[in-house]
Amino acid sequence: MSRDTAPPGGAAARVEQAEALAANGIGCFEWEPASGRFTLDDNGLAVFDLLPEEYNGQADDLGQRIPEDESARLTALVADIVAGRADSYSTYFRIRLRGGGTRWTHTQGQVVRHPAYGAVRVVGVLRDATQELSHSALRLLAESDRRRQEDAMREVAHALAEAMSVADVVDVLTGDQSMRRLGTQGVSLGVVEQGRIRLVAAVGTTNAQVKELQRARLAEPWPLNDAVRSGEPLFFTSLETFIDRYPRLARYVAGTRATAAAFLPLIAQGRAIGAMSMVYEGKRSFSAEDRTLLTAWSSAIAQSLQRAMLLDRSREIATGLQNVMLPRRIPDVPGGRIAVRYRTAREGIWIGGDWYDAVLLADRSVGLAIGDVQGHDTEAAAIMGQLRIAMTAYAREGHPCESVLAKASAFLAEMDAERFATCLYVHVAPATGTVRAANAGHLPPLVRHADGTVTWWEVAGGPPLGLPVEWGAAVYPHSRFRLRPGDTLVLYSDGLVERPGEDLDQGLARLAAVLSAGPADLDALADHLRDSLTERIDAEDDAALLMLQLDGSPDA
Template structure:
């Protein structure tokens, strides 16, 4: 490349350019000039720049007066743009690059800024020093504007797509009308919709009910919707007319609806879209969206609003149908369950039924309390297979049949056998599981049978929870089909203050986990829960039913026998020790020691704990059932402890003379040595061995001492 003064000029006077264009002779320079593109050559060493007429035209310079100085061009630019251009070129030169490209703004005489683009090549000496920069300069306003327009268009389209996708996703999880309302008004809901305010109103009979208000809304001010469908207000007018309303200013809103004029000064939005909600050709209501920024509601924005309205309308239609089905199913379920539970003497009962949160919220779970002769009563918790109205209908029939069989006075095993036969004779393929028990709180006797159901839980006075081994049979209906209607009976003893818990699988069934996990959780919550039946039922519902996700319905029955604490001067406790509980004996001894410590009688704890172990071991080894331990303080001038162990065996203990190597036979000898008095009393089906520990009873004057007990085991 030669020096600047040796280069032929490539400039073309403008009059020659137009003449050549007119004559059809168009060269490369002319084509570039027609596209507002010119060329330049900057001599770095000489500090001059040669630019053709088309290039000068890009900068708005007169070819006749241009002095070939770079500063003449640079002085046209604002300081910030000049600095940016200088930095881009200097950076390219210093970095050793052979080219550079930069966009910058050039103020024009008409007051507008023109986007200008320079694409240059840097020519260097052999030592790397630059000596010339040659390139093209172009008016890039149209290119940049179009690019900005396309970017803005793409951003708007992405935003609209995002609004539709996020709204659809949020409403796809909405099941009820309340769910739809929550999705439209919850956290980030307005951002998701791309609006600053929202109002949702639904038609109910001949009135318009505003269900949701969020953000900036005129309906929050004038209370529209409380007085029927009034065309003076936009929500009602939109649903009655069935056409959308797009209002681009508050003035336009007031002009169309003068009734809103008193509130004009309090409105914070500048545009509003009132959209009718229509599904299956039926008007459901109106959705109003409000915007703080002014908008013209172009075609894309209107289509977006109408699309959102269609999504909301479909979701509301689906939710209304679900709510109607759920209301019907819930009413059916309520009609099938007992309206009230009778009060019982000697205890308290609490029942709970929780419908599933999913599906139709109806199923086959049930509970019942049945009055029986002689102040006894029956309790039952069961579950018919399925979660639909058919399961609820079968449940209702089965509950009534089981109540009738129990009321006739049949034993528990017969009640379930007949209930199984009844279910098998119904025109259904459903089966049922249940646990049924006859309860006598006067004696604490509980006779339990179960048909493929969970065994009950017993919470003892000290908070421990036992799961007695209740023998069971096949589920109702299936047992009859297989010809096996045997339901063996298990007797439990509920001592004063203990609690019996019956439940269905919805209380312990955690999705994706073994059911034993849920049972262990239930045992824990029963142990740590409050003592009262009502309070414990609420505690279990709160901690477990909601914990598992509530995908199944739940029936729960809590029965507590009234505690027998005695009096402050004569406290008393009862504890049942199950024969199959390996830790029951150790727990009983600990309970006795702790009770005497609490009663300020710790000096008697060693003897009482020893006797407790001996009496309980005798029962657990030589009988076929558990034992009821009673510990009480006798309110005499000299306080003593009375300890009683009751079992269901009629065989009495006998005194023996064990040899030196004998491992048993010393129980009565220890009783004689430790107790001040002891004896045996018949108790209904069994007996009670009792003893008193402490100072001997003071005998009244002239009264012979109590004889030594002579009862012996046969």
């Protein structure tokens, strides 16, 4: 055989390098970290499940296919290359497919540095490695995902355990952090009320559009209603199937990116008290583990929601009872304005004995009273109402402030309720600014002047109201003060200043500072005090505020 004679079929047997790579599903890439340019051949695009028109050649565009946890690990590899700590790498990572699933991918790269000016370029290959990895690895991944989902639901459930109202439950479930943890793009929540389901939350493009569900009858064919009536969760992974079952919702979901939804009944003590929906983008199926986990999680939500509904109802009853006991109307004062604020306790029993009243007297002066009956129960509230009415009657009869308190103390003692009460009674003549005040164990008043400075008034006083008759008649000396035009007199109960474990002086100093920094307008100032000093969700005491502001300016 001559030296230049080729073996039979030699040319045909040669396989091009590109063909070999394609035959094995291996893609090639070239990456420039400085510019972010990341060039992929057709095989590389196929590995990333990208069409040529979906990719513009930048590394950032690949982020849509890489889960966040995988992206963080790859970012660390990139940092090592850019910093010169590594010249090559080889790693496995997952890619998110357009259908919602994932595939394992292997990539290997080599750094090429320009000999003259050190510019970095990375060339490498990547391939589908799903079949290469064992079934146990995929199973471990699924278990890891499930543990991550369980942890996310546990964190949300922990936040729900601290919810004190339905509004708090809504805030937890619809917060960005909770939705991100749970991987959902839309949440809605409805509660059952008198044969209807009332929508209390709807977050997400699709959910927020369904206005017809704001208060729908349970008999109507809506998914939340069906979940409540059947007591069983509903799972959808096909938009067509969802529209076939609920054609009236077709116009709301048209053009949506939602790929799956779960509608969960919220069952507490064997009764459906509401339902919630979770809408997903990219999810294509609900595994048996998913369904079990969501069903169990909905039970925890139901317990939190039921507790919050009971707390809301208790708070509503307490507020209603308290409002009945407090004056229905505050009189108009010639030469001044009055503002009042009241807040029930937010923990424990919300019914308390704090009260206030203002009565316009025959000489166009005004009597102001604020007090606190011992205890936090319905009896305290009832005694408070009777005591307030009695004091109003004594004031209208024209008795001086020291006599009003003495008579009120005797009245409370004769009730034999074994309760005492603190009270501060102030008689103000707006025309002259003259003030007479008597105190029965209550906190001292303070005055905010027109320039924002604050003055405390030390009022002479006696013991709390209602002490036993055998102790002798209580005496309540009075003190005299003067208000200038534009001054604001502030009376308050201890719930506005006291905090557990804190010295009372700290609370009083805080009140003075907040009052001094507040706006000049009376109503705005009252709101400022209430919002600044009663914002704590763990407040165990109710709080009352009564303010009188004289007309005019200091120059008047």
